[in-house]
Amino acid sequence: MQEFFQQLANGVAWGSIYALIALGYTMVYGTLRLINFAHGDVYMVGAFAAYFLARALGVGTVTEASPLLAAVVLLGSMAICALLGILIELLAYRPVRRSSRLTALITAIGVSLFLENFGIRVFGADPKFFPQVIAPRTITLAEGVLVTNHQITVVVVSIVLMVALTLFIKRTRTGKAMRAVAFHRDAASLMGIPVDRIITITFAIGSALAAAAGFLVGLTNPKIEPLMGIMPGIKAFVAAVLGGIGSVPGAMIGGLLMGISEYLVVGYISSTYRDAIAFVILIAVLLIRPAGLLGRNVAEKV
Amino acid sequence: MLWRRVAGGVIAIAIVWAVEWAASSVLNPYIYRVLVLCSINVILALSLNLVNGITGQFSIGHAGFMAVGAYASAAYTVYAVPVWFGASAGAGWLAAGAFLIAILVGGLVSALAGFLVGLPSMRLRGDYLAIVTLGFGEIIRVIILNIDAVGGARGFAGVPTRTNLAWVLGGAWLTFAVIRNLMKSYHGRALLAIREDEIAAEALGVPTTRYKVTAFVIGAFFAGVAGALFSHYTYLHTNSFTFMKSIEVVIMVVLGGMGSLTGSILGATLLTALPELLRFASSERLIIYSLLLIALMIARPQGILGQRELTLPFRRRRSESRPTLAA
Incomplete structure (x- = not known):
């Protein structure tokens, strides 16, 4: 039982990261009906942005590790990635918005390949060690269940960001406009909503969340490299589909489910099956409930 | 007109072997290798086009079937051939025959996998279908990675090299012929109807699910053939069949033009050759490649050929009589 709770704790921490990435997928899909394949790579850029920021601030050499410094690094990398998201949307996705969805998908794959190879060229292909912006400590939750303060930070930061996002979407004018664009883009445009600007904001927020995930991963698994975004990106998308794509709470639940089930597989079956479990769950869910756990079934119009 | 077909086949085989003989004696090994891999990619792109371009079902798990x-086929060659054909099956006609069977084994096992995957997946549409096929592709890869008899994470060593340019060209030609003839047949029309409007096709009495699964199975068969040709050519490891490989094939199909068979050939050739041609730029080549891809999608979203086909000048009269689909 102790083993189970230990894997559960690890899974929740890891799942929060999936959830953060999945939010970006689900928001972009909600507004554009586009699988933003480059999203996992934005998360990678977020990790590297945090790495370089922490280095520039001299963490571990000039300055002491502290939560304040960590917050600066986190917000900085979120800002950089928000900018990156806006650029990607403006330069790559906007020109193909009126083309077929397949064209947009291939463009997204192109952007993904670009970010990966750009990363290899600029950051180097070898893994980098993420500086310790918060001094590591181990905390005993219960008899034999150990978590690090990093894992707790991951969960707390994720919860704060998700609550903030939910409030933003539910309570603000811009949030309302985002929901309107997701509901029906042309109708929203006719109601005077600046659709282009809302889409830009959606990309900025989604990319900032991915950057936060990148920072948090750097904190817990301090080895970062330019191809680190591929698998988490795909799995976060699966998490978004699992929860019901387009649904914000669905992405959170999907991400957590994904993280927990992965760690249970690692703990009880074999770590080699870790990458398969995500897809097994996905297929099972889609065959039983094609719209995902929290997704709405859309009736097909003839 | 059976004799014409038989004669055509004999001539085609003769041409293919002549090309192989000429290529292996004239070309340097590097170009020869690129040509072989290029032809394998042509088979993959053509077979995926049957599912994605002609039937209009978006699958991005093709590498999984290639892996199967x-x-x-590699397991057959390594474990079954020495027992059934004896140790003398190392060269000559016996080896060629054993290899032909190996290719068929690869195709058929892959087709079976395609059936098992296609039957449940084909109920889904659009992005959901895409993500489920991607999922199955990855599951297949992870399962193979965990089978120790085929090497697991070490890779499958000891598969003899049997593939040469003649085999892959023959394979590509056969794939093209089968899919082209299928497309022009009664059944091909049903597939096109599903692409154009699935609900209308269903209303007109086309058993859509059966046709979609059939197209998927045929696509998987040829992906398996491509896989068999691949595994008897170069070192075999599951890393060759990640979802990036599936994506690569999708890009070939979309770039050439969805639904255009000659487009798939063009797309596969271009995308295999392009990274090689960009070798002068060494570390920047994949950056250039990705930027070219984005630029092409923005400039020509329907792919290079769209839905049109390239035809040889002296064949044009015949192909003009083909009924065209309303856009």
């Missing part, structure tokens, strides 16, 4: 074909 590659490993099934």
